[in-house]
Amino acid sequence: MSSFKDIKAKSDKYLFQNYGRIPLSFDHGQGCYLFDSDGKRYLDLVAGIAVNSIGYSHPDWVKAVQDQAARMAHVSNLYHVEQQADLAERIASISPEGIDRTLFVNSGAEANEAALKMAVKYTGRHKVMSALNGFHGRTSASLGATGQVKYQSGFEPLISDAYEYYEYGDPESVKRMITKDVAAVLVEPIQGEGGVITADAEFFRTVRDLCTDSGALMIVDEVQTGIGRTGEWFGIDNFGVVPDAITMAKALGGGVPIGALAAKEEYAMTLVPGTHGTTFGGSPLVCAAGCATLDIMERENLVQNSKDLGAKWRRKISSIGSDKIKDVRGYGLMIGVEMDSPETASNVQAVCRENGVLVNVAHGKTVRLIPPLIIDEGQTDVFTDMLADIIR
Known part of the structure; x- marks a missing residue:
């Protein structure tokens, strides 16, 4: 070196x-x-x-990546990819009940973008609610959902007026703001970039009920909290709430770039051919790494x-x-x-x-x-x- x-x-x-x-x-x-x-x-x-x-250099993970790289690192999503199906099956097995369809992308920001597209297309609505002090990524739509001025400053022309920001942890704030124009409420189980800020179960239960009553999708951003980080497979599991969709990335691949949107079938079927896609998302290599990661986490x-x-x-x-x-x-x-x-x-x-x-x-x-x-x-x-x- x-x-x-x-x-x-x-x-x-x-x-x-x-x-x-x-x-x-x-x-x-x-x-x-x-x-x-x-x-x-x-x-x-x-x-x-x-x-x-x-951790670093886990021998089982290294072997899985090496073996897959030797066979085939990438193939287009024009075809069926066995490793994608395998990883999607594993994700369904650890997700809250009913969340059993997965779309693979390359990062957490991309997963959130896909989730927002799904929600807007499914509902036909034009507003998204996300939390002040939250963080959902740095691409245009995910930056709009990130309720922190320091990240948005200088990029305002790229951010639509679709976003409205509630007070994290305050169910009354969500209740005051939610209307029939809201396609989705985006929420983190813990605000990681915001300083590891927590909320109680009542808050998440209220958000769930408000989304159900209004017809908005409850989307939980598990990019940082997901895949065992909080002592449950997903952070929202700590509160006994089942959302409509979960976004994840970070720990899912054990070190390779992968993101995923997992959703209930009713919503997942909104993204028909031609509505969303990615060249690299869900390659055989990263999905093999994801399968190895989940296997190791379960076994150990x-x-x-x-x-x-x-x-x-x-x-x-x-x-x-x-x-x-x-x-x-x-x-x-x-x-x-x-x-x-x-x-x-x-x-x-x-x-x-x-x-x-x-x-x-x-x-x-x-x-x-x-x-x-x-x-x-x-x-x-x-x-x-x-x-x-x-x-x-």
Whole structure:
């Protein structure tokens, strides 16, 4: 591998400078660890932003990808693709009751775009409701659904006036806004980019009831919360609510770019030939990776590990008992540690990195913990002890 200096110089010269990159470059990963260009090891509590849920270089996943690459990496959606059918069957088996049709795309933003197209075409309506402080992607329609000015600023001409924004977690806000013009209510089980913000079961049940009564589709964005992250296969499962459609991506492929829209058959049948498509979506390679990922998660009981270890980890962090920690929240292994200021959160991130632990800061002052689901208690204790030392 080239030196970090050479990698940075080439990046600075040839790449768009649209990322505020941390001064690190990684050579390889193993389990819950990444190794940089100088060979230093880091405990990764970011997991590629909730992507690498089975860790790095899992041998079963690697074999599945290698075997499929040797046979056929890509074939057009003009034909039937066996690996797509296999993965769709697996997704149906873990989804809420009745959600048993899947459309494959390449990312979470694309999944949300497809979901919105489906909702508008099915209902014939022209309004979409999404939450303030939410995040649904950076493509034009998904950016419109992202209720944060900082992401929309400068791109307003690309955003239609179809979007209206309710207060997340406030059922009365949704009730006041929903009308017969609303095609869909888009909601996250946890607002990840918004700072790991949670809502209670009453909120989700109310959204479900309002959508049923008004004829709008309830679409749950599980791009970050899905595939075991919250201690259930999908975040909405924590609240006993069945939506009309679910979007997913990130952890589904174990590290390869894949997205999916899963929906009830009545709505899925709206997208007939010619209404939506993608060249690369659902290739044999990424679907084989997705099948391997779900197989590993089931075999190694990673969803239950997320639930049990996540609850224990939140309790341990809360027990630090410092005024600098304002809140510890989340479900499973999606945890937000809200600090007293952006400066404190930034300092925690920097000191952890210096000491070989990677964390992420979301929405200014929340340290976001979204590690591989294979993580163990000893590894989570490394961060907890380090956090206690930093803030003391």
